[in-house]
Structures are given as structure tokens and as C-alpha cells.
Amino acid sequence: MHALLDYIALHPTGALLAVFLVAFAESIVLVGTLVPAGVAMFAAGALIGAGALDLWVTLGIAALGAIGGDGLSYEAGRRWNTQIRAWGPLARRTALLERGEQFVRDHGGKSILFARFIAPVRAIVPFLAGTASMPRLRFYLVNIGSALVWSPTHILPGVLFGASLQVARAVSGRIAALLLLIVALAWFVAWLARLAARGGAPVLRNWRDALLRWASRSPASCARLRRYVRAVIDPSRPDSRTLLFWILVLGGGSLMFLLTARGAVTAHWFTGIDMSVLNRLQALRTWPADQAMVAITEMGGVRMRVLVVATMALWFLLRGCRRTMRYWLALALATEATIRALGLLIDRPAPLGLPAGLEHVSFPSGHATSSIILYGFLAYLLGRNAGPYARATLAACATAGVVLIGVSRLYLGAYWLSDVVAGWSIGLVWLALAVILYTRRKVREDIHPRALAGTLAVVLVAGIAWVFTTRSASDLALYTPPLRVQAITQDQWTDAAWRKLPAYRLELRAHRDERFLLQWADSASDVERALQGEGWLPAPAWSVRSALTWLLPSTDVRDLPVLPRYDQGSNAALTYIRPDRDGHGRMVLRLWRSDYVLVAPGRPREIPVWYGAFYDERFAQPGHLFLLGLTRNLQDPAQVPPLLPPGLRLLPRPGPRADVLLALPAQNP
Incomplete structure (x- = not known):
């Protein structure tokens, strides 16, 4: 990806030509229906956010292409109306022409603006405006104005995505x-x-x-x-289509559960898939992602299930919806009974060996089962009498929540993939049964869907905040593998143990990202004291206020918080900056704590061993809208000694590709 971005930055003409051609071709009659302009403009925006293209030039090129494409279609319609309509591919698409003509008749000059954003008619409306002999001045005024609106509308979301992806990649390839x-x-x-x-x-x-x-x-x-x-x-x-749909869901869920259960218990190929998914997701783990996934996974945990079930039951009772309340409570009890019964029947250990108990039944996943049943049934109740758009929105929200909960369990190593799929399958079975019975019994109680949706949102936000603030530390400890600290002597470190410390910053598996040229043994306070004498400053702490400084291009580099970087999922424990004299950049030192401590007989104090790297950080301003840090890892060991305190005892050691400098403690341990 970096090689591609560097190439585009050095040769932007080709990328800008592609942007122009896509924007131009999108408005050509008939051809435009085949051009994925939205995807191409989003990709161009991502390149801008990554620093490979200039924002204003790209916006201008895209607008010019759109203006030219519409103009060509308009002029062709004015001059060759009969010949183009008789053209074979267009003659077979009379429905498209009729739709476009009706669109122009309904909206007049505004049709040019609207057509920019409506895919079915965007490639035909300019042509029809020409066939209708729309005045040129009127057409081109709307054409230019609509292109100036269309260009940033399609490109700026890509800019934000590209910038966020670049920041995520700078922070951690795992997060990206x-x-x-x-x-x-x-x-x-x-x-x-x-x-x-x-x-x-x-x-x-x-x-x-x-x-x-x-x-x-x-x-x-x-x-x-x-x-x-x-x-x-x-x-x-009434409700025949609903019943038929849920009967098919019932059959499909049952078949999927049987296949998953058989594959998880007897099929070796399914076990291989489970292991592959687990290993790949574990290779993407980082501390901030762990926190986010723990918060997401709490949505399907026992505490949140009890809270949601109790709150919704109380709501139905107070609103006089007693039949709905009975269905709701029966469904919740059946869910928990199914999870416990199958967990006892299929005694399967969790991937990371989590302790057995109420929350840790492995097969099926209790989180996946309960989330699809409870949130799915609530979505059905809320959208039962709503319009198609509201039903689609509710279905999308429920599906997104269910999928994220399942992914969080896989990410945290609490379940195998087959556990989650089995949970979704048996959840679909119970959900389909509940909806079929609820529909067949013709329950018509008014649950007040808007108020219920608001109450559910408040309960979810408050419940997740409460659970996460009270349980985050214990949950993170539960899902985090324990660290093992090894005590060694200074001679053991300088002779051989230094080779066991990481030589590269590891992000994705088997990916050597950056070299670690420095290993430093000393306490954190002694490290900071030594660095401050050479102009190094502790990196500004992250906060809402400091994070907003990245949006101000005029911010001093001393005030910018340093983007965290992760080695094997762990953030640097010590981070220091030294601004350049010109104020346009800074040097960054990141130190990670290793698993080793230095000890000596008769000395109770243990000295930690750190390893780290230096980064030369420069700042770009895409479109003069915000700051984007461009970081380069120092690879030459000769550049390291001038950056360190002069009185530090350095011991070079030959590495496989470059020397590693060992900074000995101020006092021998």
C-alpha cells in the first residue's frame, strides 16, 4: 500500500486523468450506467486523505470531467437526437428513455442537478435536455453548479476515510x-x-x-x-408473506444449526476453519481494540440481557401489552434454557481456556444466540406496522449489532467460529418460532414503537456505560493472556538475552515493519531525567482538547499528541519528543517495556529493560484542512548516538542487518 501511495504521489497525472475520465464517462448517454463513478471518486478521496493527491486539484478535475460529460451528452442530444435514439443498444432501452423524459418534464432545469445523484437517470437526463432544446445558458449554468456540488459530495467522504485509514495505519496496521x-x-x-x-x-x-x-x-x-x-x-x-418468510427462516436456521453442530463435533475441516479464524483475529489484537470489543461484547452479556429483558417486560406491563409481555418473557426463558442445555450436552472448551460458568458456555455462543433473539424480536415489534424504509433501517441496526457482538466474541477469543454460527442458527430458529406464533395468534397490541425505541436506546447506552465502567478492568484482564517477566543479570542481557528482544515492530503476522535499534536498561524516572537534559520532552497526553489540535494546521508541534504505535498489540510505555529548530517537524522516541528485568545479588531493586525506535515526523496539510503526520523510522544505527545523552554508556551489538545499541543502566544492578 505504501509503495502504491508513493508511486501515485510521484506520478499524480495518471490518477488525475483516471478521475477526469470516470467523471466524464459517467454522464455519457448509456455508457454512464456502466461506470462506477461513486466508487472511483471515493477511492480518489482516499488517496487525498493518504497524502498522495492534492485535494483542490482533484476536486477541480472531477468537476471538469462531470461538466464535460454532461455537456457532450447535451450537445449530442441537440444535434443527433434521431440517430442516437435509433442506435441499437439505446433503441432496446425505451423504458430508460421514457423514465428520463418523465424526469425532465417533472423537474425541468433542476433535473440536471438531481440527475447527478440519481443513478438510474444520471446518464440519460443531459441527453434528453438536449433533445428537448433546453436553452444553452440555462443548461450550462445548472451543469456547472451541479458539478461543483457533486464533486466534493462524492470525494470528501473518501478523504475522511483515507485520512482515518492513514492515521489508523500510522497508529497500528492491526487497527487498520x-x-x-x-x-x-x-x-x-x-x-x-x-x-x-x-x-x-x-x-x-x-x-x-x-x-x-x-x-x-x-x-x-x-x-x-x-x-x-x-x-x-x-x-x-393477512400476514401471509410474513409467515412464509419466517417459515423459510425457521427451516434455514434449523439446517444451518445441524450442519454446524455436526461439523464442530466431528469434522476436522471445520476445526481447521475455527483455528484459522481464531489465529488471524488474535493477530489483530491491540489494546484500544480490546477495549472497544469488550464494550461491544457487553451488549450480549448476561448483565445486559437481564437488564434489557426486565426493562422491556416492565414497559409492556405498564403499557397494558400483557400478551406481548408473556411472549417476551417466554422467549427470554427459552433462550437461556437452550443455551444452558446445549452447553451441558456439548461440553466444549473455550479457545482461550476461559473459566467455566454462567457466561462461558462455549457451544453455542450465548452472546450470539441471545442477541439475535432478543434484538431481532424487538426489531420485529418496532417495525411490524412501520413503512418499508423504517423496517429496513431497524433490520440493518439489529443485524449490525448482532454481527458486531459475534465478531467481538471471536476477536476476544471467547468462542470458536462454529460456536458463533451455531448461536446465530439456533437464535434464528427461536426468533422465527416466536414471530410465527405472534403473527398467527394475531396479537395487535399497541406497544408505542417510537417511545419503545427511545427507551431501548437509553437502556442500551446507560447499561453499556454502567457495565463497562464497573467491569472493564476485570473483563480486560479476563480476555488478556498473562505476561511472564523473566529476571536476568546484566551480563546475561549483554551476552545473549538482548537477541531475544524484538528486533522489529511487529504488526500483522510475519510483517517486519520497523527496526528497533535501541535497548535501554534503567528505571522510567532515570530514563526521563537523562533525556530531558538533551531537550527531549514527554509527549503531550491525549485528551479531547489535545486531539482537536490535529484539526488546526497552525498548531505548534510541541502541543500535538503523539499517535500511539503498537508492537504485538502493546502500546509504547514511554514516549518523548524533540522538536526541530524550524518548527516543521520533530523527532519521536518510543520505548516498549520488555519481559526482562535486571537483578543482582544483594540488590532488591529490579531494573526494567526497554526497547524502542526513533521516528522522524513531518507534517502535511491535505487541503489546508487538518494536519497529517508522516513518519519515517530511523534505520541507520549511526544516527542514534547523537540523539541520546552524551554521558550514557552505550554498548553496540551486531545485529543481523544493523547494530543494536544497548544503553547500560546508570548504576549496575
């Missing part, structure tokens, strides 16, 4: 990879939902018609089954 994984997963779920919505409805109708034909021709011995089929899927009956 985890961010990309979550974005890709969200995109996949959204794509799958759209695919199911578009292709699933015709399939459901065909299956329904086939079942109804079978019911009309079935023998008399199947009269009871025939009546049941008609009662459930007859389109003339």
Missing part, C-alpha cells in the same frame, strides 16, 4: 486491518440483504404459488395439511 475487515463485513451484509430483497421476493412468490397448486390438487388424506398451507401462505390472507 480490523477497520477494513469491519467495513468489508458491513458491505457484504448490506450486499447480501439487497440481493435477498431483489431476488428473494420472486423466489418466494414462485414457491408460494407451487405450494398453493399442490394444496389444490392434494388428496383428501392431506386435508388438514392442505388447510394449514392455505391458512399460512394464501396471499388473500
